Amino acid sequence: MVKALLLAAVASGQGKTTVTAALARKLVRLGRRVRVFKCGPDFIDPMLLERASGAPVRSLDLWMVGKELCSLQLAQAAAEADVILIEGVMGLYDGTPSSADLAREFGVPVMAVIDAGAMAQTAGALVLGLRDYGPVEMAGVIANRVASEGHAKMVATSLRDIPLFATLPKQARSLPERHLGLVLPGEVNDIDQLLDELADQLVFDQAAWDSLRPVDLGAAPAATQTEPLLAGKTIAIARDAAFMFIYPANLDTLRALGATLKFFSPLADETVPAEADAVYLPGGYPELHAAQLSQAGNWQASIRAAHAAGMPIVAECGGMMAVADTLADQSGTVWKMAGLLPGAVAMQPRLAGLGSQGLPTPQGILRGHTFHYSKLATDVAPAAYTSKHPSAIQGEAWYRAGSLSASYFHAYFPSNPAASAALFLRSVI
Incomplete structure (x- = not known):
């Protein structure tokens, strides 16, 4: 109690x-x-x-x-x-x-x-x-x-x-x-x-x-065992002031899947760790650090090399913005980004996307949400779309460019660990 x-x-x-x-x-x-x-x-x-x-x-x-x-x-x-x-x-x-x-x-x-x-x-x-x-x-x-x-x-x-x-x-x-x-x-x-x-x-x-009454929240049920689908894999995760929107539960899920997590900072011009088997670029505020990211030559060269080598790269929202060709910040200044996803991102004065959504995958629905003030203009055809909850209306585009998976969609990995694991393997959705 x-x-x-x-x-x-x-x-x-x-x-x-x-x-x-x-x-x-x-x-x-x-x-x-x-x-x-x-x-x-x-x-x-x-x-x-x-x-x-x-x-x-x-x-x-x-x-x-x-x-x-x-x-x-x-x-x-x-x-x-x-x-x-x-x-x-x-x-x-x-x-x-x-x-x-x-x-x-x-x-x-x-x-x-x-x-x-x-x-x-x-x-x-x-x-x-x-x-x-x-x-x-x-x-x-x-x-x-x-x-x-x-x-x-x-x-x-x-x-x-x-x-x-x-x-x-x-x-x-x-x-x-x-x-x-x-x-x-x-x-x-x-x-x-x-x-x-x-x-x-x-x-x-x-x-x-x-006078507040105590609440009985019950005994903790036994946690379900997660199959170690990422055993032996090292996932490099961007984490700094430009990339920090990540659910702690996502990190827990990756570890439960057997992955070793290695953090690095694109803002500090750090390269993708050499031991990485996959890269995770979470959301954040790249628009506030666009000038610094545009000048991070080591970071950009390393993520391009990882992409050219076929390494799985998952880029969510701000992560996707940082790997487009260009990013226009709130002042309208255009900055060169890493260029893995052909297209231009521009900040908008109003909210461009909000709400709970689910991504269909071969392993079932991967749930999450979207919340962003920018828009991406690209000629790349979406590989899939999320579905808005509860309306089931078409949601965010999910792009594939080589080994890159990119979207404004933020996935909540515990909702479908098997689908989450597939994102970081060379056989992906």
Whole structure:
């Protein structure tokens, strides 16, 4: 039994990540063992939440991750922690499945995060609607951007039988953002000071906390054994400020498949490791580092040589952008990239792709998602297309250029280890 909460809101932009990070840091400073999860596909929020809690943050999603692995991860966390916090995605009922579906599936009560900055008594109507629409078990409310003690009392009174669990005032400093979400924690020099400030500002009702019921998340089921389809293989993985959007579970899956992982930095002009049998170029922010990547001659020569030798190369989103012919950054400046995939990438002012998707493979559907602000113009005909979930509408193009597999699609490897292994073998989909 463990105290567990799913922190959710009426929409994005209410401060869920800020509040979850503040609560996690506050509980850690009070001596609690805290584990945090993030609903849905996301790379950036988990990095911040990991910094706030001091423990790894994994994804929970009933479709992409699957009920069985979600259950395994929650049960393992319950065996190691006093508190489990789950940050929801978008609004509480948005998506198929939604954060509310996850909360109901595992019996986790919901903590509503509301932006009270421009409301007072209407907060009650909002929260009661969130509770009753599903319905969900509503443990309480954390009100963000509260102006004063009097403001907090008006919000609390409006909630009727739902406790106001905590308040967070309007912040003089907020977590910085850019086009794909929050700025990465490693790029904020005083990130720990900022997290401590948020924890200090979170006015916490100890009696409400003590009244939270414990949740029984069950015993951890036995993990299924993964066939070592990549035994003896070394996979070179790009990892630096331009390539960091990778699910920790993907690395776990590659290791479970028997692969040895070797990390290298294209930004530092490091070459593909000599011992590599395959290369994985995950997403990230190549558009912010396009000038540096364009001048990384050693990196470009090595990835071209690997491609010419027929080495499997998997390039996801930002990884694909870095191996196109050119990349136009947000200012419109065009930079020469590695040139494995004929075509030009250009940043767009608006979101160009978003949502859960699945890639059909001979081994079955490989699940994942897409989220990007750039577009690729290419004459290369797609080898396949993903399918959007749940609409089944055609999704992202999946390109093959020699031994290169490239797409805006981010795969979640645990959803189909056999299909994931095939990407890194010379016989590929």
